[in-house]
Amino acid sequence: MGKSIGIISIKGGVGKTSCTANIGAALANQFGKKVLIVDGNFSAPNLAMHFGIFDYQATIQDALLRKTPVQRSIHKFSENLHIIPAASESRAITDHYRLNECLQPLKEFYDLILIDSSPNLHGEILSTMIASDELYVVTSTDYPTLSTTIKAVKLAKERRTPIKGLIVNKTRGKSFELSLDEIEEATETMVLGVIPDDIKMLEAVSKTTPVTSHAPKANASIEINKIASYMADEEYKDPRLLNRLKSFFFKGDVRKDEINRVISKQEE
Ligand SMILES: Nc1ncnc2c1ncn2[C@@H]1O[C@H](COP(=O)(O)OP(=O)(O)O)[C@@H](O)[C@H]1O
Numbered sequence: 183m184g185k186s187i188g189i190i191s192i193k194g195g196v197g198k199t200s201c202t203a204n205i206g207a208a209l210a211n212q213f214g215k216k217v218l219i220v221d222g223n224f225s226a227p228n229l230a231m232h233f234g235i236f237d238y239q240a241t242i243q244d245a246l247l248r249k250t251p252v253q254r255s256i257h258k259f260s261e262n263l264h265i266i267p268a269a270s271e272s273r274a275i276t277d278h279y280r281l282n283e284c285l286q287p288l289k290e291f292y293d294l295i296l297i298d299s300s301p302n303l304h305g306e307i308l309s310t311m312i313a314s315d316e317l318y319v320v321t322s323t324d325y326p327t328l329s330t331t332i333k334a335v336k337l338a339k340e341r342r343t344p345i346k347g348l349i350v351n352k353t354r355g356k357s358f359e360l361s362l363d364e365i366e367e368a369t370e371t372m373v374l375g376v377i378p379d380d381i382k383m384l385e386a387v388s389k390t391t392p393v394t395s396h397a398p399k400a401n402a403s404i405e406i407n408k409i410a411s412y413m414a415d416e417e418y419k420d421p422r423l424l425n426r427l428k429s430f431f432f433k434g435d436v437r438k439d440e441i442n443r444v445i446s447k448q449e450e
Pocket residue numbers: 191193194195196197198199200201351352353377378379380381383384387402
């Protein structure tokens with residue numbers, strides 16, 4: 183049985199869709215997992231666009247509203263990577279348990295189901311939370327985003343959906359940014375991935391190609407592979423020579439998320 187993973191935040195523009203698309207693609211392409219990614223942003227969807235899919239025979243709303251069986255909404259992007267898009271015209275989804283009902287039977291066919299959440303606090307995000315076995319909260323290194331991340335963590339705890347950890351996105355390595363320690367302390371949640379602000383991410387979107395395929399050596403691609411390898415429970419070695427040397431010679435100088443991933447796997 184596959185696992186469902188919700189990628190959430192209650193702020194737009196933080197990187198939920200980028201993480202879902204790119205981590206999903208890395209899981210399928212680099213680690214050979216059978217992956218389904220689902221657009222859970224029913225009112226402002228754009229997950230499928232990351233893959234150049236604009237024309238759908240059926241969408242998640244058709245399944246949620248019982249117009250078609252959920253299998254008809256599945257688009258096969260590649261052998262291992264399937265996508266359920268959402269329709270851009272919004273149709274009110276009032277039953278927040280319905281997404282879970284639709285996705286449960288699909289777990290038999292996939293190793294991992296990733297759900298790209300809406301930031302909509304009281305509505306659509308609940309559908310993602312209820313349908314997810316575990317959650318990752320996407321955040322960034324500024325106070326406004328941190329304040330919403332604290333709220334997202336609180337909400338997930340209230341709903342009793344386990345939060346696996348944080349993905350800190352768009353880091354710039356500037357001294358004014360919140361540190362990983364500060365973010366962990368404020369949210370009481372482990373950082374399990376750090377993705378730099380990388381122009382290759384934007385370039386990849388313009389080519390409707392996952393960044394790990396468009397620019398495999400880009401820093402963002404390597405960090406995305408690390409997160410995917412953690413989710414897939416597979417080995418992955420940072421191919422950047424400088425990083426390999428650093429971890430060999432300066433064992434104390436390893437970034438927080440690298441250590442957290444190891445600790446978290448030992449605890450599983
Ligand atoms: N690590 C990154 N580096 C550069 N740009 C990024 C990165 N992550 C996301 N973006 C860009 O930021 C914008 C918002 O990202 P998106 O994934 O749509 O956020 P959300 O789904 O949380 O609203 C998009 O233009 C996306 O290409």
